[in-house]
Amino acid sequence: MALAIRAAAGGDMAPPSSSDPSLGFLTKRDTEVKLPRATRVKNKAPASVQITAEQILREARERQEPEVRPPKQKIADSVELSEYRLRRRKEFEDAIRRVRWSVSAWVKYARWEERQGDFARARSVYERALDVAHRDHTLLVKYAEFEMRNRHVNHARNVRDRAVSLLPREYDGCTSVQQTCWQMMSMLRFSFAEFEERCREVERARAVYKYALDRVPKGRAEELCRKFLAFEKHMRTRRKNPLNYDSWFDYIRLEESVGNKDMIGEVYERAIANIPPAQEKRYWQRYIYLWINYALYEELDAKDMERTREVYSECLKLIPHKKLTFSKMWLMAAQFEIRQKNLKAARRILGNAIGMAPKGKIFKKYIEWSPANCYAWTKYAELEKKLSETDRARSIYELAIAQSALDTPEVLWKEYLQFEIDKNEFHKACELYERLLDRTKDLKVWISYAEFEASVGLGGEDNQSEEIKNEVCYQEQQIEQVRRCRAVFERAFEYFRTSAPELKEERAMLLEEWLNKEVSFGHLGDVTLVQKKAPRKVKRKRPVPSEDGSTVAYEEYIDYIFPDEVALAPNLKILEAAYKWKKQKTDDADDD
Incomplete structure (x- = not known):
């Protein structure tokens, strides 16, 4: 640097003084490296409150501003939910691998699975945790509380039994830990006793309290005794109210455990004597189960079938069916009769149920037992009609007519047809008539079909718009009705003439109905159309066979001679003349 300065000065110069700061020279002091001064530790004892790295990170995150925090994930579908659960389970598994002995880590994992509704996984986590720390009282208590929260009764009792058998032997060595153990055991027994009480298992709860009192030292039994006395006082208070049916159930269960049949029946009678004060279902629901249990006891335990029938x-x-009813009671009474092989009594019970308290369950069970019963089908459809369930009612009718055997099919078809007519579904009614004619060609069906066509025509006046309700269109509608009605009569007449010629009387009755209908049509009718088809009545005799096969007498009957038959049989007139001559000769002989 001195040479550089000299060259810049352009010649020889005396060396400058090193103490001249204006020339930019650094002193030795300036070039020394200054290190941080070592801190003296005054107290080397560990701090009373230890702070972990995890806590520092958590506090740092809590101090972050809301806008810099990571946004919460919004799960939109099942795929994202599955991915989220998979990611969270991996985090929990990683945490458990790092701190395998941390009970809190296991509990957090199990709690998360419980919140997801996966109880089997939560239970698996607890069981894995118990493999690591099977005598940890906190873990056992948390496990038991999990089972009780979710009403897993048998699992909860299993955990209780494991805890009771494991915990006392673990802590016999250390006094302070033993005290903690007794406290946790007392807590566990309290929780299980309360759990049994909530499940209405009074005797189980009492047994848990007594088991604990027999094993807890007297110096530590004050809290347990106080709980037990409160429990017994509560039970006595409940029994003072005769309408508290739960207390009656407890009483009955106690007597059944003793096995005195006379006393059991007496308690049941005393219980059912406490009829609910109001005709509201919420007061009767628990009461009815007294009757159900009573009937089941008489049938299954006492084996008294007559008394069972009396109970039902x-x-x-007793049930006020006009205000409320119970389908379960009707069905159980009917099922009892079926078990006694008394099908008639079962049908009578269900028939009374349909009449007094029609319910869907009763109809379904009745139809299930007796699919051929048209009365049950029609009443079931009627119930749906009252509820304005048109499609359901139509489906019930369709199921009914599809049965292979029905006791009164004509009633069922009539109800179905009337249902469609009432709904102004005239085209559906017409189709239904055609389906019925595919099954039977009975005269009544033909006449009913013709009457239907004469009354509604193409769709009935109710379905017509205002524009066609003038006189001209009304006349056109009447003409169409007459035409469709006449077409049905012609089809019926042709069927009886060609396919059933032996049914002459039915054919004659059909023509008589047809003629009356043509007269009712007024100027639109054509009586001559029917009159030329009308038969002539002829009295004839036919032999009446006796039991031994011989003919000893004759009976008169009316025969019908149709015009088409006369054309097909030209010799019929000769036969008729011969018959008249013979009849005249017989009459003359009688006069003589």
Whole structure:
């Protein structure tokens, strides 16, 4: 640097003084490296409050501003939900691998699975945790609380039994830990006793309290005794109210455990004597189960079938069916009769149920037992009609007519046809008539079909718009009605003439109905159309066979001679003349 300065000065110069700061020279002091001064530790003892790295990170994140925090994930579909659960489970598994002995990590994992509704996975997490720390009282308590929260009764009792058998032996060595153990055991027994009480298992709860009192030292039994006395006081208070049916159930269960049949029947009678004060279902729901249990006891335990029948009968008489009813009671009474092979009595019970308290369950069970019963089908459809369930009612009718055997099919078809007519579904009614004619060609069906066509025509006046309700269109509608009605009569007459010629009387009755209908049509009718088809009545005799096959007498009957038959049989007139001559000769002989 000195040479550089000299060259810049352009010649020889005396060396400058090193103490001249204006020339930019650094002193030794300026070039020394200054290191941080070592801090003296005054107290080397560990701090009373230890702060972990995890806590520092958590506090740092909590201090972040909301806008810099990562946004919460919004799960939109099942795929994202599955991915989220997979990611969270991986995080929990990683945490468990790092701190395998941390009970809190296992509990957090199980709690998360519980919140997801996957109880099997939550239970698996607890079981894995118990493999690591099977005598940890906190873990057992948390496991038991999980089972009780979700009403897994048998699992909860299993955890309780494991805890009771494991915990006392673990802590016999250390006094302070033993005290903690007794506290946790007391807590566990309290929770299980309360759990059994909530499940209405009074005797189980009492047994848990007594088991604990027999094993807890007297010096630590004050809290347990206080809980037990409160429990017994609560039970006595409940029994003072005769309308508290749960207390009656407890009483009955106690007597059944003893096995005194006379006493059991007496308690049941005392219980059912407490009829609910109001005719509201919420007061009767628990009460009815007293009757159900009573009937089941008489049938299954006492084996008294007559008394069982009386119990069902008395209960059904007692229920105010106009205000409320119970389908379960009707069905159980009918099922009892079926078990007794008394199908007639079962049908009578369900028939009374349909008449007094029509419910969908009763109809379905009745139809299930007796699919040929048209009465049940029609009443079931009627129930749906009252509820304005048109499609359901139509489906019920369709199911009914599809049965291979029906006791009164004509009633069912008539109800179905009337249902469609009432709904102004005239085209559907017409199709239904055609389906019925495919099954039967009975005279009544033909006449009913013709009457239907004469009354509604193409769709009935109710379905017509205002524009066609003038006189001209009304006349056109009448003409169409007459035409369709006449077409049905002609089809019926042709059927009886060609396919059933032996049914002459039915054919004559058909023509008589047809003639009356043509007269009712007024100027639109054509009586001559029917009159030329009308038969002539002829009295004839036919032999009446006796039991041994011989003919000893004759009977008169009316025969019908149709015009088409006369054309086909030209010799019929000769036969008729011969018959008249013979009849005249017989009459003359009688006069003599």
